[in-house]
Amino acid sequence: MSVKTTTALDRRGLSDDQLRRLFANMLLQRQLDNRGFQLNRQGKVPFALGSEGHEALQAGAALAFERGKDVLAPYYRDLGLCLGVGLTPYEIMLSIFARAGDHNGGRQFPNHYSSKSLGILSFSSILAAHIPHAVGAAYVIAYRGEVGRAVLCTCGDGTTSEGEWHESVNFASIHRLPVVFLVENNLWAISTPLSKQMAQPEIWKRAAGYGMPGKRFNGFDPIETYACVKEALDRARSGGGPTLLEGMCYRFLAHSTDDNDMTYRTKEEVVERRKNDPVQRFEALLIEGGVMTRDDATAMKQEVLAQTNDATDRAEAMPFPQAHDLYANVYEGAWEPWQ
Amino acid sequence: MAVTTSDMTASAQTMNNVEAVRATLYDALRSDDRVIILGEDVGARGNVFLITKDFIDEFGERRIIDTPIAEASIVGIAVGMAMEGLRPIAEIQFADFIYPAFNQIVGEAAKTRYRSNGEYTCPLVIRTPYGGGVRGALSHSVSVEALFYHVPGLKIVAPAFPADVKGLLNASIDDPDPVLFLEHKKTYRLIKGEVPAGHYTIPIGKANLLKEGTQLSVVSYGLYVHWALEAANALDAEGISVEVIDLRSIRPMDRGTILQSVEKTRKLLIVHEDNKFGGVGAEISAMVAEEALFHLDAPIRRLCAPDVPAMGYAETLEHEYMSSPAKIAAAMRELATF
Numbered sequence: 001m002s003v004k005t006t007t008a009l010d011r012r013g014l015s016d017d018q019l020r021r022l023f024a025n026m027l028l029q030r031q032l033d034n035r036g037f038q039l040n041r042q043g044k045v046p047f048a049l050g051s052e053g054h055e056a057l058q059a060g061a062a063l064a065f066e067r068g069k070d071v072l073a074p075y076y077r078d079l080g081l082c083l084g085v086g087l088t089p090y091e092i093m094l095s096i097f098a099r100a101g102d103h104n105g106g107r108q109f110p111n112h113y114s115s116k117s118l119g120i121l122s123f124s125s126i127l128a129a130h131i132p133h134a135v136g137a138a139y140v141i142a143y144r145g146e147v148g149r150a151v152l153c154t155c156g157d158g159t160t161s162e163g164e165w166h167e168s169v170n171f172a173s174i175h176r177l178p179v180v181f182l183v184e185n186n187l188w189a190i191s192t193p194l195s196k197q198m199a200q201p202e203i204w205k206r207a208a209g210y211g212m213p214g215k216r217f218n219g220f221d222p223i224e225t226y227a228c229v230k231e232a233l234d235r236a237r238s239g240g241g242p243t244l245l246e247g248m249c250y251r252f253l254a255h256s257t258d259d260n261d262m263t264y265r266t267k268e269e270v271v272e273r274r275k276n277d278p279v280q281r282f283e284a285l286l287i288e289g290g291v292m293t294r295d296d297a298t299a300m301k302q303e304v305l306a307q308t309n310d311a312t313d314r315a316e317a318m319p320f321p322q323a324h325d326l327y328a329n330v331y332e333g334a335w336e337p338w339q
Numbered sequence: 340m341a342v343t344t345s346d347m348t349a350s351a352q353t354m355n356n357v358e359a360v361r362a363t364l365y366d367a368l369r370s371d372d373r374v375i376i377l378g379e380d381v382g383a384r385g386n387v388f389l390i391t392k393d394f395i396d397e398f399g400e401r402r403i404i405d406t407p408i409a410e411a412s413i414v415g416i417a418v419g420m421a422m423e424g425l426r427p428i429a430e431i432q433f434a435d436f437i438y439p440a441f442n443q444i445v446g447e448a449a450k451t452r453y454r455s456n457g458e459y460t461c462p463l464v465i466r467t468p469y470g471g472g473v474r475g476a477l478s479h480s481v482s483v484e485a486l487f488y489h490v491p492g493l494k495i496v497a498p499a500f501p502a503d504v505k506g507l508l509n510a511s512i513d514d515p516d517p518v519l520f521l522e523h524k525k526t527y528r529l530i531k532g533e534v535p536a537g538h539y540t541i542p543i544g545k546a547n548l549l550k551e552g553t554q555l556s557v558v559s560y561g562l563y564v565h566w567a568l569e570a571a572n573a574l575d576a577e578g579i580s581v582e583v584i585d586l587r588s589i590r591p592m593d594r595g596t597i598l599q600s601v602e603k604t605r606k607l608l609i610v611h612e613d614n615k616f617g618g619v620g621a622e623i624s625a626m627v628a629e630e631a632l633f634h635l636d637a638p639i640r641r642l643c644a645p646d647v648p649a650m651g652y653a654e655t656l657e658h659e660y661m662s663s664p665a666k667i668a669a670a671m672r673e674l675a676t677f
Contacts, residue, residue: 071423105456114455121422122455126446132412133447136419136427143375143401143425163439167412174407329457330491332515337491 009289012227014063019291020300022063022222026055026279027304029080032089033253035308036096036110040257044316045096049111051079052252056278057184059084060225061247064233065152071119071141073134073153075127077184077251081154082113082120089307091115093315100321105328107321128162131155131181135168138179138242150178150236152229158189160206161197169244173210176241180232183244184219186251191264207244219247220278249278350536357527359501359534360466361390363508364428366538368398371426374512377404378413378430387432388468388527410436414443414465418517421463422451426512434469434521435478441486448517449492463517464508468524470562470612472661475524476652482561482613482644487519488590488622494543495589497521499564501532503587506541513540521589523561530565544591548600552582554675555606558597558623560586563610563662570668579675589619597623598631605636608674610667615643637677642670 011019029051036048051058054077062084065072074081079092091103095113098106103115104122114122121137123130134153141149159165160183172179183203187194194201207214213235217228225247232243250273254261261270286292292300327337354362367374376391382405385392395403406413410431417427431437437444444465451461471480488495496511496518498504504522511518549564550571559567564585571581582600586592601607607627609620620641627639642662644650650660 073419103456103458104454107456108454112454114458116455116458121419122451122459124446124450124454126442129415129442129447132415132443133419133422135412136416136421137423138419139416140420140423140425163409164411164415164443167407167409168415170407171409171412171416329452329455331452331494332460335491 009285009291010223011289012223014223014226016291018063019286022059022226023282023286023292024300024304025059025062025080025084026222026282027301028083028089028307029055029058030279031304031308032079032092035312037253037257039096039312045098045110047109047257048096049076049109049256050253051077053186053250053273053278054184054219055080056222056282057219057225057247057249060222061152061154061182061229063226064230067118069149070233071121071134071137071149071151073121073123073130073137073151074113075123075130075155075159076109076111076125077156078113078154079111085120086118087113087115087120089311090314093311094318097315097318098320099315099318100325101318105321105325127159128155128164131159131165131168134179135172135177138172138177139175141178142175147239148237150180150233152180152182152233154182154184156189157183157185157187157194157203158192158197160203169210169242172242173212176239178236178239179242180229180236181242181244182229183246184249185246186249188251188255188265190255190259191261202246204244204246210244212242212244214244214246216246216248219249220276220281222278222282352534353531354501354534355528355531356501356504356522357388357390359504360508360522362534363505364391365394367428367509367512368394368402370538372402373424373426374428375402375404375420375425376428376430377406377417379406379408379432381405381430386430388524410440411443414440415447417463417465418443418448418451418461421461421517422459426462428464428466428512431465431467433479434467434483435481437467437483444487444493444517444519445490449490452516453492460515461517462515464511464520465517466520466522468522468527470523470525471650471657472525472562474652474654474657477649480650482611484521484589485613485618488619492516493590494518495521496543496587497523497560497589498587499523499526499561499585500530501534503541503547505534506539507543507587509538510540510543514543518543521561525562526565541587544588544593546593546596547585547587548582548596549585550581550583552580552604554580554604555608555671556582556584556597556600556604557608557610557671558584558586559610560589560619561612563612563667566662566664567610567667569664570671573664573668574671574675577672579672581671581675592622594626594630597627601627601631602634605634606674606677607635608640608642608670610642610662610670612644612661614646615641616646618643637674640670640674642667
């Protein structure tokens with residue numbers, strides 16, 4: 001499926017302010033992504049990983065998330081989702097710089113964001129390992145009878161090949177748990193295209209096999225994404241059980257700063273996809289629709305750049321963890337390692 | 340085994356290990372609604388050893404969850420439950436089936452606290468029957484402790500006596516970190532003992548000096564603790580004085596008790612059912628060599644399973660793989676007279 005081009009503003013009940021917030025989130029994602037790659041090239045950080053191409057999908061999904069109620073079980077390409085549910089650029093930069101004040105104390109790779117207070121579950125780099133955690137969290141919500149809460153669980157297309165993905169979706173359906181499985185299908189799993197990941201390429205159709213609703217949507221359209229994710233989350237929150245969603249997007253960048261995507265896909269393919277760049281398209285749409293002016297857009301970009309610069313400078317100035325922090329939080333309390 | 344009392348351990352009782360596990364789980368379910376049990380056949384069937392028989396009738400299917408046959412997600416879903424505040428007890432029907440859950444135990448549960456720098460924790464118990472001597476063949480007999488004891492962040496318990504089963508299972512359920520709780524299935528109905536009344540815990544990481552002796556120290560756990568004790572008692576008649584330590588916890592390991600004993604007896608024999616190469620005995624040997632080498636009067640000995648993939652189904656193959664009180668006594672004699 002090629003990603004559709006949005007031609008007219010269909011605001012689906014969103015206010016001007018909400019639409020501008022969507023756009024601001026998308027701008028911020030792109031700026032922070034770029035900053036990570038720049039810092040890597042400057043030799044200041046050993047690694048960065050970008051979400052370019054996922055901006056609309058993540059901004060839209062985050063808008064459907066209810067802060068203080070819902071739980072987010074993200075994966076490592078979810079910068080925009082994590083920003084959208086409340087992480088700040090400064091927190092993102094603490095992670096990129098691996099500083100002591102980072103939520104995980106500089107232990108995890110960048111992009112492995114978590115925050116207990118925001119309801120973002122901690123996860124590892126092991127794909128699909130977090131899907132059962134999301135289902136466990138949804139079980140707790142159901143067990144406690146907490147109507148009005150749900151879990152939003154994301155992953156990439158490649159992750160749906162893992163056994164734990166299947167096991168978890170199956171369990172969630174058996175118990176009709178309040179969880180939304182959102183697959184961000186960017187067509188690539190590092191170098192492996194969708195055609196080598198699955199014979200039947202429409203992931204959302206698997207929902208029928210699990211006995212749950214499924215839907216595919218244009219993940220380059222933040223408003224359509226918002227509407228689809230909100231519908232699914234509302235169903236989950238009101239006891240209607242899980243949903244499988246598939247948002248179509250594209251990975252504009254290489255997998256990470258350690259990857260060269262020109263070894264397995266063509267520049268032409270990327271250039272062609274860039275023509276539908278969701279950030280530029282949404283900007284044009286909002287200007288055409290009278291939600292903001294060109295000057296507003298320019299001002300927002302300047303603001304996002306200033307925010308990113310400020311976050312970068314503040315985070316870079318912070319200390320690394322101390323060497324002895326290596327020994328903390330192995331178990332509760334002090335741990336005397338086996339020497 | 341109908342559940343008839345409000346507290347199955349209201350007064351001290353003689354129980355076997357199955358009954359001790361069952362009574363402890365029952366009390367935990369009664370006293371804390373954060374405790375839930377999930378696993379294969381734990382509900383209507385009441386677990387293949389009947390440990391959770393009738394629990395589903397009293398506690399309901401939301402707390403006693405018959406899961407699909409999917410070990411990775413049995414543990415993985417329990418990790419998610421633990422991160423969000425429950426006290427799940429995940430059951431792996433046989434330890435041999437734990438391999439699909441390896442990542443969830445090693446990569447996820449054991450690292451949840453560490454990787455989030457303490458923001459998230461994983462108070463999870465994974466119970467599983469292990470061990471041979473029951474004609475369980477290749478895939479219902481394994482010992483898995485060596486595959487997991489390499490992993491910081493995880494605790495591993497392997498009690499041998501009913502009273503320890505209760506105290507250590509209570510401690511495991513109370514523990515704020517993930518615990519792999521190993522139950523030797525041969526001891527399930529074979530071993531009986533007095534179990535104290537009421538709620539009590541035995542600290543994880545504390546060994547138990549079962550029998551004092553002067554000529555050598557024997558460290559073991561699980562079924563072989565009973566055989567080591569039997570052998571040591573028999574050797575008393577021969578004038579050989581053997582000290583027997585039941586490790587009880589494999590991680591954290593009670594270094595102090597082992598070292599104190601070895602420094603006294605000056606000889607060490609480690610006995611375990613798991614195979615020798617890279618087994619728990621290897622770590623104990625290395626630790627004693629590092630910490631107490633000059634107290635030793637003889638080389639450290641390990642009596643373990645041979646370095647083959649598994650015990651066979653045929654009685655001869657199982658017999659060859661397993662140790663016995665006689666084999667342990669022979670190893671004790673040999674070391675005592677070194």
